[in-house]
Amino acid sequence: MPVIEVSELRKYYGGRPVVDGVSFTVEEGEIFGVLGPNGAGKTTTVECVEGLRVPDGGRVRVAGLDPVAQHEQVARILGAQLQTSRLQPKLTVREALDLYASFYRRPADWRPLAERLGLTDRLTVPFARLSGGQQQRLFIALALIGDPRILVLDELTTGLDPRARRDTWQLIEDIRARGVTVLLVTHFMAEAQRLCDRIAVIDRGRTAALDTPEGLIRRSAGGTVLSFTPSRPLDPEELRELDQLPELVSVAERDGRFTLTGTDTTVDAVLTLLARRRITAHQLRVGAATLDDAFLDLTENPA
Template identity: 75%
Template sequence: MAIIEVQALGKAYGGSQVVDGVSFTVEEGEIFGILGPNGAGKTTTVECVEGLRVPDSGTVRVAGLDPAADRAEVTRLLGAQLQESELQAKLTVREALELYSSFYPRPADRLALAERLGLTAHLDRRFAQLSGGQKQRLFIALALVGDPRIVVLDELTTGLDPRARRDTWGLIEEVRDSGVTVLLVTHFMEEAQRLCDRVAVIDKGRVAALDTPEGLVGRSAGSTVVSFTPSKPLPDDAGLGQLPGAVAVSTAPDGRITVHGDDDTAAAVISLLARLDITAHRLRVLDTTLDEAFLDLTEQDA
Protein backbone atom coordinates (compact mmCIF):
# COMPACT_ATOMS: atom_id res chain seq x y z
CA MET A 1 0.00 0.00 0.00
CA ALA A 2 1.10 3.59 -0.63
CA ILE A 3 2.53 5.24 2.48
CA ILE A 4 3.33 8.52 0.67
CA GLU A 5 1.00 10.07 -1.89
CA VAL A 6 1.89 13.23 -3.81
CA GLN A 7 -0.64 14.60 -6.29
CA ALA A 8 -0.19 17.60 -8.63
CA LEU A 9 2.27 19.25 -6.24
CA GLY A 10 3.17 22.85 -7.03
CA LYS A 11 5.54 25.31 -5.35
CA ALA A 12 6.89 28.65 -6.56
CA TYR A 13 9.44 31.11 -5.18
CA GLY A 14 9.40 34.73 -6.29
CA GLY A 15 7.24 33.96 -9.30
CA SER A 16 9.47 31.10 -10.44
CA GLN A 17 7.76 27.69 -10.52
CA VAL A 18 10.19 25.30 -8.81
CA VAL A 19 7.80 22.32 -8.58
CA ASP A 20 5.17 22.09 -11.29
CA GLY A 21 2.55 19.34 -10.98
CA VAL A 22 4.68 16.56 -9.47
CA SER A 23 2.79 13.33 -8.71
CA PHE A 24 4.02 9.98 -7.36
CA THR A 25 3.31 7.39 -4.69
CA VAL A 26 5.73 5.48 -2.47
CA GLU A 27 4.86 1.94 -1.42
CA GLU A 28 5.53 0.83 2.14
CA GLY A 29 8.84 -1.03 2.48
CA GLU A 30 10.51 0.18 -0.73
CA ILE A 31 13.44 2.44 -1.49
CA PHE A 32 11.96 5.13 -3.71
CA GLY A 33 14.38 7.44 -5.46
CA ILE A 34 13.88 11.03 -6.54
CA LEU A 35 16.53 11.62 -9.16
CA GLY A 36 17.50 14.71 -11.07
CA PRO A 37 20.09 17.45 -11.58
CA ASN A 38 20.76 20.22 -9.09
CA GLY A 39 17.94 22.75 -9.12
CA ALA A 40 15.37 20.33 -10.54
CA GLY A 41 12.97 20.70 -7.57
CA LYS A 42 13.88 17.50 -5.72
CA THR A 43 14.58 19.01 -2.31
CA THR A 44 11.53 21.30 -2.41
CA THR A 45 9.37 18.28 -3.20
CA VAL A 46 10.63 16.25 -0.22
CA GLU A 47 10.46 19.28 2.08
CA CYS A 48 6.73 19.39 1.30
CA VAL A 49 6.56 15.66 2.19
CA GLU A 50 8.40 16.34 5.45
CA GLY A 51 6.11 19.25 6.36
CA LEU A 52 8.95 21.77 6.21
CA ARG A 53 7.24 23.66 3.38
CA VAL A 54 3.58 24.19 2.54
CA PRO A 55 2.67 23.50 -1.12
CA ASP A 56 1.06 26.24 -3.20
CA SER A 57 -1.11 23.63 -4.90
CA GLY A 58 -1.75 19.90 -4.94
CA THR A 59 -1.85 17.48 -2.02
CA VAL A 60 0.64 15.46 0.02
CA ARG A 61 -0.31 12.61 2.33
CA VAL A 62 2.02 10.62 4.59
CA ALA A 63 0.26 7.55 5.99
CA GLY A 64 -2.97 9.39 5.24
CA LEU A 65 -1.90 12.53 7.13
CA ASP A 66 -1.29 16.06 5.85
CA PRO A 67 2.35 16.91 6.71
CA ALA A 68 1.48 20.60 7.19
CA ALA A 69 -1.80 20.26 9.12
CA ASP A 70 -0.79 17.11 11.04
CA ARG A 71 2.87 17.92 11.51
CA ALA A 72 3.22 16.52 15.04
CA GLU A 73 1.83 13.12 13.99
CA VAL A 74 3.92 13.03 10.81
CA THR A 75 7.07 13.91 12.78
CA ARG A 76 6.59 10.73 14.82
CA LEU A 77 6.25 8.65 11.64
CA LEU A 78 9.00 10.20 9.54
CA GLY A 79 12.70 10.67 10.16
CA ALA A 80 14.79 12.94 7.96
CA GLN A 81 18.38 13.64 7.03
CA LEU A 82 18.40 17.05 5.40
CA GLN A 83 20.48 18.08 2.39
CA GLU A 84 22.69 20.29 4.56
CA SER A 85 23.12 19.01 8.12
CA GLU A 86 25.49 20.15 10.84
CA LEU A 87 25.79 19.71 14.59
CA GLN A 88 27.66 21.72 17.18
CA ALA A 89 31.35 20.94 16.83
CA LYS A 90 31.82 19.95 20.50
CA LEU A 91 28.72 17.74 20.71
CA THR A 92 29.64 14.08 21.08
CA VAL A 93 27.94 11.24 19.24
CA ARG A 94 26.47 10.01 22.54
CA GLU A 95 25.10 13.46 23.39
CA ALA A 96 23.58 13.88 19.93
CA LEU A 97 21.79 10.54 20.18
CA GLU A 98 20.54 11.35 23.70
CA LEU A 99 19.30 14.77 22.59
CA TYR A 100 17.42 13.49 19.54
CA SER A 101 15.97 10.56 21.51
CA SER A 102 14.42 13.05 23.92
CA PHE A 103 12.27 14.46 21.11
CA TYR A 104 10.21 11.26 20.79
CA PRO A 105 7.79 9.51 23.17
CA ARG A 106 8.98 6.02 22.14
CA PRO A 107 12.47 6.30 20.67
CA ALA A 108 14.55 3.42 19.38
CA ASP A 109 17.30 1.94 21.54
CA ARG A 110 20.03 4.47 20.75
CA LEU A 111 22.93 2.27 21.85
CA ALA A 112 21.69 -0.63 19.74
CA LEU A 113 21.28 1.81 16.85
CA ALA A 114 24.84 3.07 17.34
CA GLU A 115 26.15 -0.49 17.27
CA ARG A 116 24.15 -1.29 14.13
CA LEU A 117 25.61 1.74 12.35
CA GLY A 118 29.18 1.19 13.49
CA LEU A 119 29.26 4.15 15.89
CA THR A 120 29.84 2.39 19.22
CA ALA A 121 33.60 3.06 19.18
CA HIS A 122 32.95 6.74 18.45
CA LEU A 123 30.27 7.53 21.06
CA ASP A 124 32.53 9.93 23.00
CA ARG A 125 34.07 11.60 19.95
CA ARG A 126 33.05 15.15 19.18
CA PHE A 127 31.22 15.90 15.95
CA ALA A 128 34.15 17.95 14.61
CA GLN A 129 36.45 14.94 15.05
CA LEU A 130 34.36 12.59 12.89
CA SER A 131 35.24 11.70 9.31
CA GLY A 132 32.77 12.40 6.51
CA GLY A 133 31.57 8.81 6.49
CA GLN A 134 31.17 8.75 10.28
CA LYS A 135 29.13 11.97 10.17
CA GLN A 136 26.82 10.41 7.59
CA ARG A 137 26.39 7.33 9.79
CA LEU A 138 25.48 9.64 12.67
CA PHE A 139 22.93 11.51 10.54
CA ILE A 140 21.34 8.20 9.55
CA ALA A 141 21.20 7.25 13.25
CA LEU A 142 19.57 10.57 14.15
CA ALA A 143 17.01 10.09 11.38
CA LEU A 144 16.20 6.62 12.77
CA VAL A 145 16.34 7.28 16.50
CA GLY A 146 12.63 8.11 16.61
CA ASP A 147 11.86 4.60 15.32
CA PRO A 148 10.11 5.97 12.18
CA ARG A 149 8.16 4.07 9.54
CA ILE A 150 9.66 6.33 6.85
CA VAL A 151 13.08 7.94 6.51
CA VAL A 152 13.96 10.69 4.02
CA LEU A 153 17.62 10.85 2.97
CA ASP A 154 18.48 13.95 0.92
CA GLU A 155 21.78 13.89 -1.00
CA LEU A 156 23.18 11.58 1.67
CA THR A 157 26.46 10.66 -0.05
CA THR A 158 27.42 14.01 -1.59
CA GLY A 159 31.06 14.75 -0.79
CA LEU A 160 31.93 11.21 0.29
CA ASP A 161 34.80 9.28 -1.24
CA PRO A 162 33.88 6.16 -3.27
CA ARG A 163 34.52 3.73 -0.39
CA ALA A 164 32.50 5.74 2.13
CA ARG A 165 29.71 6.12 -0.44
CA ARG A 166 29.47 2.37 -1.00
CA ASP A 167 29.55 1.70 2.75
CA THR A 168 26.66 4.14 3.14
CA TRP A 169 24.73 2.36 0.39
CA GLY A 170 25.02 -0.84 2.39
CA LEU A 171 23.60 0.95 5.43
CA ILE A 172 20.62 2.22 3.43
CA GLU A 173 19.87 -1.33 2.27
CA GLU A 174 20.02 -2.51 5.89
CA VAL A 175 17.56 0.23 6.89
CA ARG A 176 15.09 -0.92 4.22
CA ASP A 177 15.57 -4.56 5.22
CA SER A 178 14.56 -3.62 8.79
CA GLY A 179 11.12 -2.59 7.47
CA VAL A 180 11.61 1.18 7.09
CA THR A 181 10.43 2.86 3.89
CA VAL A 182 13.21 4.98 2.37
CA LEU A 183 12.68 8.11 0.27
CA LEU A 184 16.10 8.76 -1.26
CA VAL A 185 16.94 12.03 -3.01
CA THR A 186 20.04 11.94 -5.19
CA HIS A 187 21.67 13.19 -8.34
CA PHE A 188 24.02 10.18 -8.50
CA MET A 189 22.71 7.83 -11.19
CA GLU A 190 24.81 4.88 -9.96
CA GLU A 191 23.36 5.35 -6.47
CA ALA A 192 19.78 5.24 -7.77
CA GLN A 193 20.51 2.23 -9.98
CA ARG A 194 22.09 0.31 -7.09
CA LEU A 195 19.54 1.08 -4.37
CA CYS A 196 16.12 2.04 -5.65
CA ASP A 197 13.12 -0.18 -6.30
CA ARG A 198 11.53 2.66 -8.28
CA VAL A 199 12.69 6.09 -9.40
CA ALA A 200 10.95 9.35 -10.23
CA VAL A 201 13.11 11.41 -12.58
CA ILE A 202 12.43 15.10 -11.92
CA ASP A 203 13.59 17.73 -14.37
CA LYS A 204 12.62 21.41 -14.44
CA GLY A 205 10.12 20.83 -11.64
CA ARG A 206 8.23 18.04 -13.39
CA VAL A 207 8.27 14.24 -13.38
CA ALA A 208 9.99 13.29 -16.63
CA ALA A 209 9.64 9.54 -15.97
CA LEU A 210 8.69 7.11 -13.20
CA ASP A 211 9.73 3.46 -13.34
CA THR A 212 12.15 0.89 -11.97
CA PRO A 213 15.80 1.65 -12.80
CA GLU A 214 15.72 -1.27 -15.26
CA GLY A 215 12.53 0.08 -16.81
CA LEU A 216 14.04 3.53 -17.28
CA VAL A 217 17.10 2.04 -18.96
CA GLY A 218 14.85 -0.09 -21.18
CA ARG A 219 12.91 3.02 -22.26
CA SER A 220 16.11 4.75 -23.29
CA ALA A 221 16.96 4.98 -26.96
CA GLY A 222 19.36 2.07 -27.27
CA SER A 223 19.40 0.02 -24.09
CA THR A 224 22.43 -2.04 -25.25
CA VAL A 225 25.73 -0.62 -26.49
CA VAL A 226 28.06 -2.66 -28.73
CA SER A 227 31.54 -1.27 -29.40
CA PHE A 228 34.46 -2.78 -31.29
CA THR A 229 37.47 -2.03 -33.47
CA PRO A 230 37.16 -3.88 -36.81
CA SER A 231 40.16 -5.80 -38.13
CA LYS A 232 39.60 -4.08 -41.48
CA PRO A 233 37.31 -1.27 -42.70
CA LEU A 234 33.65 -2.18 -43.10
CA PRO A 235 32.23 -1.78 -46.61
CA ASP A 236 30.02 1.29 -47.11
CA ASP A 237 26.97 -0.90 -47.60
CA ALA A 238 27.53 -3.00 -44.47
CA GLY A 239 24.25 -1.68 -43.06
CA LEU A 240 25.01 -1.48 -39.33
CA GLY A 241 22.30 1.13 -38.92
CA GLN A 242 19.69 -1.20 -40.46
CA LEU A 243 20.33 -4.09 -38.09
CA PRO A 244 17.45 -5.19 -35.83
CA GLY A 245 16.93 -2.70 -32.97
CA ALA A 246 19.79 -0.38 -33.99
CA VAL A 247 19.07 3.28 -33.24
CA ALA A 248 22.50 4.93 -33.64
CA VAL A 249 25.92 4.14 -35.09
CA SER A 250 29.08 6.21 -34.57
CA THR A 251 32.73 5.85 -35.55
CA ALA A 252 35.52 7.37 -33.46
CA PRO A 253 38.61 8.97 -35.04
CA ASP A 254 40.62 5.87 -34.14
CA GLY A 255 38.17 3.70 -36.13
CA ARG A 256 36.34 2.24 -33.14
CA ILE A 257 32.64 1.69 -33.91
CA THR A 258 29.79 2.01 -31.41
CA VAL A 259 26.27 0.74 -32.09
CA HIS A 260 23.33 1.60 -29.80
CA GLY A 261 20.42 -0.82 -29.91
CA ASP A 262 19.01 -3.75 -27.95
CA ASP A 263 19.84 -7.39 -27.26
CA ASP A 264 18.94 -8.35 -30.83
CA THR A 265 21.31 -5.70 -32.13
CA ALA A 266 24.28 -7.21 -30.31
CA ALA A 267 23.69 -10.64 -31.85
CA ALA A 268 23.11 -9.11 -35.31
CA VAL A 269 26.38 -7.13 -35.18
CA ILE A 270 28.37 -10.25 -34.34
CA SER A 271 26.66 -12.23 -37.12
CA LEU A 272 27.28 -9.45 -39.66
CA LEU A 273 30.97 -9.26 -38.82
CA ALA A 274 31.30 -13.04 -39.17
CA ARG A 275 29.71 -12.91 -42.65
CA LEU A 276 32.12 -10.15 -43.66
CA ASP A 277 35.08 -12.09 -42.25
CA ILE A 278 35.93 -9.20 -39.94
CA THR A 279 37.30 -9.72 -36.45
CA ALA A 280 35.90 -7.46 -33.70
CA HIS A 281 38.88 -6.42 -31.61
CA ARG A 282 38.19 -5.27 -28.02
CA LEU A 283 34.53 -6.17 -28.40
CA ARG A 284 32.36 -4.77 -25.60
CA VAL A 285 28.63 -5.35 -25.08
CA LEU A 286 27.23 -3.22 -22.27
CA ASP A 287 23.84 -2.22 -20.92
CA THR A 288 23.00 1.45 -21.11
CA THR A 289 23.53 3.08 -17.72
CA LEU A 290 20.97 5.13 -15.87
CA ASP A 291 23.12 8.18 -16.67
CA GLU A 292 22.52 7.67 -20.38
CA ALA A 293 18.85 6.86 -19.86
CA PHE A 294 18.45 10.03 -17.78
CA LEU A 295 19.97 12.16 -20.53
CA ASP A 296 17.66 10.57 -23.11
CA LEU A 297 14.58 11.04 -20.95
CA THR A 298 15.27 14.65 -20.02
CA GLU A 299 16.13 15.54 -23.63
CA GLN A 300 12.79 14.03 -24.68
CA ASP A 301 11.05 16.01 -21.92
CA ALA A 302 12.67 19.25 -23.08
Protein backbone atom coordinates in the same frame (compact mmCIF):
# COMPACT_ATOMS: atom_id res chain seq x y z
CA MET B 1 -3.80 3.72 0.74
CA PRO B 2 -0.24 4.71 -0.26
CA VAL B 3 2.02 5.88 2.57
CA ILE B 4 3.12 8.94 0.56
CA GLU B 5 0.98 10.70 -2.06
CA VAL B 6 2.31 13.54 -4.20
CA SER B 7 -0.11 14.90 -6.80
CA GLU B 8 0.58 17.78 -9.22
CA LEU B 9 3.04 19.33 -6.74
CA ARG B 10 4.19 22.84 -7.60
CA LYS B 11 6.71 25.16 -5.97
CA TYR B 12 7.92 28.52 -7.27
CA TYR B 13 10.92 30.65 -6.35
CA GLY B 14 10.91 34.22 -7.64
CA GLY B 15 8.06 33.33 -9.98
CA ARG B 16 10.06 30.49 -11.56
CA PRO B 17 8.68 26.94 -11.27
CA VAL B 18 11.22 24.71 -9.49
CA VAL B 19 8.70 21.88 -9.12
CA ASP B 20 6.10 21.93 -11.89
CA GLY B 21 3.50 19.19 -11.52
CA VAL B 22 5.40 16.28 -9.95
CA SER B 23 3.22 13.26 -9.08
CA PHE B 24 4.00 9.87 -7.54
CA THR B 25 2.87 7.52 -4.77
CA VAL B 26 4.95 5.39 -2.41
CA GLU B 27 3.58 2.11 -1.07
CA GLU B 28 4.16 0.87 2.45
CA GLY B 29 7.39 -1.10 2.86
CA GLU B 30 8.79 0.17 -0.44
CA ILE B 31 12.17 1.74 -1.15
CA PHE B 32 11.20 4.49 -3.58
CA GLY B 33 13.91 6.43 -5.39
CA VAL B 34 13.91 9.99 -6.71
CA LEU B 35 16.52 10.61 -9.42
CA GLY B 36 17.30 13.68 -11.47
CA PRO B 37 20.03 16.08 -12.57
CA ASN B 38 21.27 18.83 -10.26
CA GLY B 39 18.61 21.53 -9.96
CA ALA B 40 15.81 19.25 -11.20
CA GLY B 41 13.64 19.86 -8.11
CA LYS B 42 14.34 16.62 -6.20
CA THR B 43 15.24 18.15 -2.84
CA THR B 44 12.41 20.71 -2.99
CA THR B 45 9.99 17.85 -3.65
CA VAL B 46 11.07 15.81 -0.65
CA GLU B 47 11.20 18.90 1.58
CA CYS B 48 7.51 19.40 0.76
CA VAL B 49 6.93 15.75 1.77
CA GLU B 50 8.77 16.40 5.05
CA GLY B 51 6.72 19.53 5.71
CA LEU B 52 9.80 21.78 5.57
CA ARG B 53 8.44 23.73 2.60
CA VAL B 54 4.88 24.83 1.83
CA PRO B 55 3.72 23.80 -1.66
CA ASP B 56 2.37 26.50 -3.97
CA GLY B 57 0.04 24.00 -5.62
CA GLY B 58 -0.97 20.37 -5.69
CA ARG B 59 -1.43 17.92 -2.84
CA VAL B 60 0.96 16.07 -0.51
CA ARG B 61 -0.08 13.48 2.07
CA VAL B 62 2.06 11.36 4.41
CA ALA B 63 0.12 8.47 5.97
CA GLY B 64 -3.01 10.46 5.10
CA LEU B 65 -1.73 13.57 6.93
CA ASP B 66 -0.92 17.03 5.59
CA PRO B 67 2.82 17.45 6.37
CA VAL B 68 2.43 21.22 6.83
CA ALA B 69 -0.91 21.54 8.65
CA GLN B 70 -0.30 18.37 10.70
CA HIS B 71 3.46 18.65 10.95
CA GLU B 72 3.78 17.49 14.56
CA GLN B 73 1.91 14.25 13.82
CA VAL B 74 3.98 13.63 10.70
CA ALA B 75 7.22 14.26 12.61
CA ARG B 76 6.36 11.40 14.98
CA ILE B 77 6.38 8.83 12.17
CA LEU B 78 8.90 10.30 9.71
CA GLY B 79 12.68 10.41 10.07
CA ALA B 80 14.75 12.55 7.72
CA GLN B 81 18.38 12.87 6.73
CA LEU B 82 18.67 16.19 4.92
CA GLN B 83 20.96 16.96 2.01
CA THR B 84 22.76 19.64 4.05
CA SER B 85 22.79 19.69 7.86
CA ARG B 86 24.96 21.08 10.65
CA LEU B 87 25.18 20.65 14.43
CA GLN B 88 26.77 22.82 17.09
CA PRO B 89 30.56 22.45 16.61
CA LYS B 90 31.25 21.43 20.25
CA LEU B 91 28.38 18.95 20.50
CA THR B 92 29.79 15.42 20.80
CA VAL B 93 28.39 12.41 18.99
CA ARG B 94 27.02 10.97 22.25
CA GLU B 95 25.39 14.29 23.18
CA ALA B 96 23.76 14.57 19.75
CA LEU B 97 22.38 11.02 19.97
CA ASP B 98 21.08 11.57 23.51
CA LEU B 99 19.55 14.92 22.52
CA TYR B 100 17.67 13.52 19.52
CA ALA B 101 16.52 10.48 21.52
CA SER B 102 14.93 12.87 24.04
CA PHE B 103 12.64 14.23 21.30
CA TYR B 104 10.69 10.95 21.07
CA ARG B 105 8.42 9.05 23.45
CA ARG B 106 9.83 5.67 22.44
CA PRO B 107 13.18 6.22 20.72
CA ALA B 108 15.29 3.43 19.29
CA ASP B 109 18.38 2.39 21.24
CA TRP B 110 21.08 4.45 19.56
CA ARG B 111 23.96 2.21 20.67
CA PRO B 112 23.41 -0.52 18.05
CA LEU B 113 22.93 2.21 15.46
CA ALA B 114 26.21 3.85 16.42
CA GLU B 115 28.01 0.51 16.23
CA ARG B 116 26.47 -0.37 12.86
CA LEU B 117 27.46 3.01 11.44
CA GLY B 118 31.01 2.91 12.79
CA LEU B 119 30.52 5.69 15.34
CA THR B 120 31.18 3.83 18.61
CA ASP B 121 34.80 5.02 18.86
CA ARG B 122 33.74 8.61 18.01
CA LEU B 123 31.17 9.13 20.80
CA THR B 124 33.26 11.70 22.66
CA VAL B 125 34.40 13.57 19.53
CA PRO B 126 32.87 17.03 18.87
CA PHE B 127 30.90 17.43 15.65
CA ALA B 128 33.45 19.91 14.25
CA ARG B 129 36.23 17.31 14.47
CA LEU B 130 34.36 14.60 12.55
CA SER B 131 35.26 13.92 8.94
CA GLY B 132 32.65 14.56 6.28
CA GLY B 133 31.84 10.86 6.05
CA GLN B 134 31.53 10.54 9.84
CA GLN B 135 29.18 13.53 9.95
CA GLN B 136 27.05 11.91 7.25
CA ARG B 137 26.87 8.66 9.22
CA LEU B 138 25.86 10.58 12.34
CA PHE B 139 22.97 12.23 10.48
CA ILE B 140 21.80 8.81 9.28
CA ALA B 141 21.77 7.62 12.90
CA LEU B 142 19.85 10.72 13.98
CA ALA B 143 17.25 10.08 11.25
CA LEU B 144 16.72 6.56 12.59
CA ILE B 145 16.71 7.31 16.30
CA GLY B 146 12.96 8.01 16.41
CA ASP B 147 12.26 4.48 15.11
CA PRO B 148 10.32 6.00 12.17
CA ARG B 149 7.65 4.35 10.07
CA ILE B 150 8.83 6.39 7.07
CA LEU B 151 12.45 7.36 6.38
CA VAL B 152 13.48 10.12 3.95
CA LEU B 153 17.12 10.08 2.87
CA ASP B 154 18.52 12.89 0.69
CA GLU B 155 21.88 11.99 -0.89
CA LEU B 156 22.35 9.17 1.61
CA THR B 157 25.94 8.16 0.90
CA THR B 158 27.56 11.41 -0.23
CA GLY B 159 31.02 11.60 1.34
CA LEU B 160 31.21 7.91 2.23
CA ASP B 161 34.01 5.68 0.98
CA PRO B 162 33.01 2.62 -1.11
CA ARG B 163 33.06 0.20 1.85
CA ALA B 164 31.03 2.52 4.09
CA ARG B 165 28.60 3.11 1.22
CA ARG B 166 27.96 -0.60 0.76
CA ASP B 167 27.59 -1.12 4.53
CA THR B 168 25.01 1.70 4.55
CA TRP B 169 23.13 0.09 1.65
CA GLN B 170 22.90 -3.12 3.68
CA LEU B 171 21.63 -1.13 6.67
CA ILE B 172 18.85 0.41 4.56
CA GLU B 173 17.86 -3.01 3.23
CA ASP B 174 17.70 -4.30 6.83
CA ILE B 175 15.55 -1.30 7.84
CA ARG B 176 13.13 -1.99 4.97
CA ALA B 177 12.97 -5.64 6.05
CA ARG B 178 11.55 -4.39 9.37
CA GLY B 179 8.67 -2.74 7.46
CA VAL B 180 10.00 0.84 7.22
CA THR B 181 9.12 2.75 4.03
CA VAL B 182 12.11 4.57 2.52
CA LEU B 183 12.06 7.60 0.20
CA LEU B 184 15.56 7.91 -1.23
CA VAL B 185 16.97 10.85 -3.19
CA THR B 186 20.24 9.96 -4.88
CA HIS B 187 22.46 10.65 -7.85
CA PHE B 188 24.35 7.36 -7.53
CA MET B 189 22.86 5.09 -10.18
CA ALA B 190 24.36 1.93 -8.64
CA GLU B 191 22.71 2.88 -5.35
CA ALA B 192 19.31 3.36 -6.96
CA GLN B 193 19.59 0.19 -9.04
CA ARG B 194 20.47 -1.93 -5.99
CA LEU B 195 18.08 -0.45 -3.42
CA CYS B 196 14.97 0.90 -5.13
CA ASP B 197 11.78 -1.00 -5.92
CA ARG B 198 10.56 1.89 -8.08
CA ILE B 199 12.03 5.19 -9.23
CA ALA B 200 10.64 8.57 -10.22
CA VAL B 201 12.95 10.44 -12.59
CA ILE B 202 12.48 14.19 -12.16
CA ASP B 203 13.81 16.53 -14.83
CA ARG B 204 13.28 20.30 -14.92
CA GLY B 205 10.66 20.12 -12.21
CA ARG B 206 8.53 17.44 -13.86
CA THR B 207 8.16 13.67 -13.60
CA ALA B 208 10.00 12.37 -16.66
CA ALA B 209 9.44 8.68 -15.90
CA LEU B 210 8.15 6.36 -13.17
CA ASP B 211 8.98 2.65 -13.17
CA THR B 212 11.10 -0.08 -11.65
CA PRO B 213 14.86 0.19 -12.35
CA GLU B 214 14.55 -2.71 -14.79
CA GLY B 215 11.53 -1.11 -16.45
CA LEU B 216 13.35 2.19 -16.94
CA ILE B 217 16.29 0.39 -18.51
CA ARG B 218 14.10 -1.63 -20.87
CA ARG B 219 11.87 1.28 -21.81
CA SER B 220 14.36 4.06 -22.25
CA ALA B 221 17.84 2.82 -22.99
CA GLY B 222 17.36 -0.37 -24.93
CA GLY B 223 18.65 -3.66 -23.63
CA THR B 224 22.19 -3.63 -25.01
CA VAL B 225 25.08 -1.15 -25.04
CA LEU B 226 27.91 -1.35 -27.56
CA SER B 227 31.00 0.87 -27.54
CA PHE B 228 34.04 0.99 -29.80
CA THR B 229 36.74 3.22 -31.25
CA PRO B 230 36.88 2.99 -35.07
CA SER B 231 40.25 2.39 -36.69
CA ARG B 232 39.75 5.60 -38.66
CA PRO B 233 37.38 8.60 -38.41
CA LEU B 234 33.93 7.99 -39.88
CA ASP B 235 32.87 10.11 -42.85
CA PRO B 236 29.41 11.80 -43.05
CA GLU B 237 27.86 8.96 -45.08
CA GLU B 238 29.07 6.37 -42.56
CA LEU B 239 27.72 8.46 -39.70
CA ARG B 240 24.31 8.60 -41.40
CA GLU B 241 24.33 4.83 -41.83
CA LEU B 242 25.24 4.42 -38.17
CA ASP B 243 22.38 6.68 -37.11
CA GLN B 244 19.86 4.65 -39.15
CA LEU B 245 20.64 1.19 -37.79
CA PRO B 246 17.69 -1.08 -36.91
CA GLU B 247 16.29 -0.86 -33.34
CA LEU B 248 18.82 1.84 -32.43
CA VAL B 249 17.78 3.87 -29.35
CA SER B 250 20.69 6.31 -29.10
CA VAL B 251 24.17 6.96 -30.43
CA ALA B 252 26.84 9.21 -28.92
CA GLU B 253 30.42 10.04 -29.77
CA ARG B 254 33.07 11.38 -27.42
CA ASP B 255 36.76 11.80 -28.15
CA GLY B 256 36.45 9.48 -31.15
CA ARG B 257 34.72 6.68 -29.23
CA PHE B 258 31.15 5.66 -30.11
CA THR B 259 28.52 4.33 -27.71
CA LEU B 260 25.23 2.93 -29.02
CA THR B 261 22.21 1.56 -27.16
CA GLY B 262 19.68 -0.73 -28.73
CA THR B 263 19.20 -4.47 -29.05
CA ASP B 264 21.18 -7.50 -30.18
CA THR B 265 19.92 -6.74 -33.70
CA THR B 266 21.58 -3.31 -33.45
CA VAL B 267 24.88 -4.92 -32.46
CA ASP B 268 24.77 -7.29 -35.45
CA ALA B 269 24.01 -4.37 -37.77
CA VAL B 270 26.91 -2.31 -36.38
CA LEU B 271 29.40 -5.12 -36.86
CA THR B 272 28.12 -5.77 -40.39
CA LEU B 273 28.41 -2.07 -41.27
CA LEU B 274 31.96 -1.84 -39.93
CA ALA B 275 33.04 -5.00 -41.77
CA ARG B 276 31.53 -3.70 -45.04
CA ARG B 277 33.41 -0.43 -44.61
CA ARG B 278 36.62 -2.25 -43.63
CA ILE B 279 36.71 -0.52 -40.27
CA THR B 280 38.18 -2.27 -37.25
CA ALA B 281 36.35 -1.75 -33.94
CA HIS B 282 39.11 -1.22 -31.38
CA GLN B 283 38.33 -1.84 -27.67
CA LEU B 284 34.96 -3.28 -28.61
CA ARG B 285 32.64 -3.77 -25.64
CA VAL B 286 29.11 -5.16 -25.56
CA GLY B 287 27.04 -5.38 -22.40
CA ALA B 288 23.62 -4.98 -20.84
CA ALA B 289 22.28 -1.45 -20.46
CA THR B 290 22.37 0.04 -16.96
CA LEU B 291 20.41 2.66 -15.08
CA ASP B 292 23.09 5.19 -16.07
CA ASP B 293 22.15 4.66 -19.71
CA ALA B 294 18.44 5.02 -18.94
CA PHE B 295 19.06 8.18 -16.89
CA LEU B 296 21.00 9.87 -19.68
CA ASP B 297 18.31 8.93 -22.18
CA LEU B 298 15.45 10.21 -19.99
CA THR B 299 16.91 13.54 -18.87
CA GLU B 300 17.55 16.57 -21.04
CA ASN B 301 20.92 18.19 -21.54
CA PRO B 302 21.16 21.66 -19.97
CA ALA B 303 20.25 24.42 -22.38
